[in-house]
Amino acid sequence: MNTIAAPLLPPSERPDSYLSAGYSVRSWLLTHDHKRIAILFAVSITLLFFVGGTAAALIRIELITPAGDLVSAETYNKLFTMHGVIMVWFFLIPSIPATLGNFLIPLMIGARDLAFPRLNLLSWYLYLAGAVVTIGALLAGGVDTGWTFYTPFSTLFSNTYVIAAVAGVFIVGFSSILTGLNIIVTVHELRAPGMTWFRLPLFVWAIYATSVILVLATPVLAMTLSLMAFERIFRIGIFDPQLGGDPLLFQHLFWFYSHPAVYIMVLPGMGVVSEIITCFARKRIFGYRMMAYAILAIAVIGFLVWGHHMFVSGQSVYAGMVFSVLSYLVAIPSAIKVFNWTATLYKGSIHFEAPMLYTLGFVGLFMLGGLTGLFLAALALDVHLTDTYFVIAHFHYIMVGGTVLAYLGGIHYWWPKITGRLYSDAWARFAAILIFAGFNLTFFPQYLLGVAGMPRRYHEYAPEFQVLHVLSSAGASVLALGFLLPPVYLLWSLRRGEHATANPWNASGLEWRTSSPPPQENFKEIPVVTGPPYDYSPQEGDSMFGQEARELGASASRS
Amino acid sequence: MNALFPWTPAASPLAGKVDVLLGALTALTGGVAVTIIALIIVFCLRYRHNTKADRTRAPADQRHRATRRIELAWTIIPLLLFLGVFVWAADLYYQQHAPPPDAQQVFIVAKQWMWKVQHADGRREIDQLHVPRGYPIKLVMTSQDVIHSFFVPAFRTKQDVLPGRYTTLWFTAERAGRFHLFCTEYCGTDHSRMTGDIVVMEPEEYTRWLASGPAQQTLAARGEQLFRTLGCSGCHGASATVHAPPLESLYGRPVALASGGTVIADELYIRDSILIPTKDVAAGYSPIMPSFAGQVSEEQILELIAYIESLRDSQGSPP
Amino acid sequence: MSGIAEQFEDVRQQEQSAHLGMWVFLATEVLFFGVLFFVYSVMRARYPADFAAASRHTDVAVGTINTAILLTSSFTVALAVRASQMQAVRLTRRWLWVTAALGAVFLALKGYEYYKDYSEHLIPAFRFSFEAAHARGAEVFFALYFATTGLHAVHLCIGIAVVLLIARNAARNEHAVEVGGLYWHFVDIVWIFLYPLLYLVSRA
Amino acid sequence: MKPAAFRTYLWTWLALLALLALTFGSAYVHMGTFNLVVNLAIAVLKTLLVMIVFMDLARSTSLVRLAAAAGFFWLALLAGLSLTDFLTRS
């Protein structure tokens, strides 16, 4: 019964690692260990990412020609709906919080586990149940409402498996809520002695703020989708004007969740990047306190801007103005973060292993995505740009260029800690560059398409848009290749990679003060924290950046 | 060039203003982006771990007050810039929502998956909208089923079209020619085929085009006919014995309601009066008017509205 | 139940975590129910007369009695907590049983009300009939009525189960009683708002 | 935690029932919109009583109080900002 665990067999010299605590399938599926649950999450969201990615691939192939020749219009609509639904709720939202967050939060604050381990496992099972229901809806015939489920199309007109898809999202929402609740309580109650709030790594701040959003926004989505299903089944007029409802009510409720949800998707990435950038610049993060406050500000103000998705929806002009000005306010803390990361590099002693490449990619692409958000927040401009490919480019820059890159960066950064193995840094750097190049080729042309007026969710399009679409599709194939690489060399490293020491990057967090992989109880003895985080010093330069980091490169050329 | 960047030049005065805003924002954000990326590249090269650059006195550790000041600067300067952009864009947005009073009205009914156009003179079109160059046009739009969105890239304007409500959109075409019309709110299977053309003609040509169509009644005249055949005139007509409000000077005026408030009698109010008469009952009348829901199509409602509007015009505009 | 789970350093930490966890959960619940209250407000503003008419068809006597029952059950569960804090295990159990019983009476009365609604054709989408002038808004009112009270009833059932479980297994553990009590009070609070919004829209 | 006095709970309970009677009674007095205001004010009062006394917020840490307030605060954000649309839509 050791099929799953076999490739993860840890070195015999570390029999106490969490990976060697049991090899049976049962020891994984019934585990209460946050580290194992994190791995369960990682495996499942990776699978779902490739499902969503396959839909994206089909979309891009279809859009090579203006005519709708590869798939029918119905199928196309189902493809982008499932792409959006899966990528948002089954990949990106759980991505960093439920994997890296789950694994690292207790380690970073010096705790033995999350506060509610059983709830944590339940959260994974809920995720699984939601995924099964949604994939079931996909296999049964799909859904064609778009990920936004706008009424009255979703309630009275679509004749696809809307209820099933919504049920899947509803269930996975509770998985999110439980993860968030667990993390909030853990960060409040289980910090090691001496771990004051302003000694927390920014990653912890980010995941904490994300959790607050998860807990307060997700129930709104759950109830809104329930009401939508209710209207669809019983024909009660809440959202449908023909029955006497108000379709904008649905949009308000949906975006009250979904705008904060975009910060659920980006804050964790910001946390990861803050960890990596200080470590690889060997320098304390610039303006630590400001960074922490900025995270909180984004989380709170992020709740006040949802109406910017409704500038042409028929919402009142005055509401539009309120939401627009608030959208500019929320951009300020993001701006602070970009400036502070840049300043962190100043007078650092910078290393360029794969995690840092991903991180630099994040900073640049997040900035471009965020800056184009300012175009969309500008009322009169959004009137032109909304529901065009400009929006598509905007959010893929942040969500793929930003968060997915940060996720990959984090996986590479903590891989030695999680698995106790070193991967090939050369391959990793190659993949990072490939992804970066492919990404820009895919999505930059989409900004131009949007400005020129190419509407989104279009199966067929006017011929003058073709050249840019072809460029985008070409980019997508490079991007797909880039995304296929990391699973290959990372899995390879599980068997063939060299063993990692406790602290291969010579990094400063508590997670590096325990063995790699960590023992089941995380720490032999709970550490006592005596100083602020990010105890790096550029002057010490190379000598501080561990022996092993350089070996990473060496092992690459060997394998 | 046009294949790489299929950008239609602005074809209305407001579109030109949107382009200026777009350009300004591109310059501003582009400048910021280039600066930051340049800084990142310079730092990465200069402070690569094996260079001998001077790394002493890095700001984060020592000069605390300077750090503060820098941080304050890069909080406040963007904030001011952002507020400037906001005001500029909001002002333009307001203009986009304030049609000139003399705008010529055209009714649009959207349905899966076509655009139905009704001109005031009774001319109808499908997926085409002919307009004269140089005259402000105001579209009054509604949908028969789901939400659609009326998007004309050349005018840089768009507006969602909702069922059960009227939304408006206006423009003044500056250049003659044919421009894309796209539906930009996802509305089901053939969403991407719900497209059409805006045909902007020189005014003389437009008059000729209008004249060339089959002879027909104006919208208001058709409305008047409906008003009789549906039996509205039995209650609202001059000789009616039922106690019902006269509709002559209704349109655009405030109406006192039985529930206490007042509403302006706009298109939506008239529409609701026909379909859900119990919703807003005029003060001094009893709610005996039957609902006509299911008996009149969206187009017919628009004809009735046109008729009731025309009643006001024949009485002289309200003050 | 006085053992400490391995992730905790001491009892205090464990107890505080449980408390905070429950409160955070309740915050989630506030927003979950909150959407229904929000939708209710929007719809009521849209159909004021219909809501007034529909509300007059609810059974205000039963509603009021039920409110009193729930308020009382909050009192008894608070007494259970108090008893457990005094280590009076048998008394704790007894108050918990009383609480659960009050919850059950509430549900029974609610069931009776639902039955009446059913026989008066007030169930939306299911042979719903109402005076024509107000039918549209009334149907929305009753849809929200069933959604809110139904969801509330589900919560109450869970509450009863939790209270009985604690009475059986954990009456000795004052923290378990406290945390369970928090949940019970929350269910009461939801009803405190439902009562005027559903039963008292227009009685004057 | 030390148990609170029985009297406190008893009085709270009686107050709650009194408030219930007050809402019920007020509903039969014709006051227009004011009926709604009174009803909601009483509901808020009752909620505060339950939360402060029964749920023991009076003796809780500020963290717990914050958590207790957060849900209501966020609900107010949802309602409040939506009003910018619902109240001014033409």
Ligand code: HEA
């Ligand atoms: C992780 C995801 C994420 C993030 C973080 C953001 C961040 C932002 N988004 Fe985006 N957005 C989405 C995901 C995201 N968005 C998605 C998925 C949609 C579409 C949903 C759909 O319809 O399907 C969308 C749509 C969307 C719209 C609606 C478009 C439309 O449909 O009409 C708007 C409008 O205002 C908007 C604005 C913003 C703004 C102002 C930010 C800000 O938070 C950005 C702040 C960051 C910066 C501004 C960059 C750094 C700043 C500097 C370097 C400062 C210096 C600059 C100057 C001084 C000029 N977004």
Ligand code: HEA
């Ligand atoms: C987290 C979010 C996320 C992520 C990671 C992605 C990733 C990608 N997205 Fe997606 N996207 C959304 C969220 C996301 N998207 C959302 C919310 C929408 C809106 C949906 C809606 O309108 O309702 C959307 C819509 C959307 C559209 C617009 C569709 C339309 O409006 O008509 C397009 C078009 O190009 C697109 C492309 C891509 C591409 C090329 C990727 C790539 O990054 C993906 C790359 C990955 C792979 C390609 C998989 C790996 C490789 C294989 C499985 C091998 C097979 C591949 C080949 C043979 C090529 N996305």
Ligand code: CUA
């Ligand atoms: Cu009509 Cu899209």
Ligand SMILES: [Cu+2]
């Ligand atoms: Cu948003």
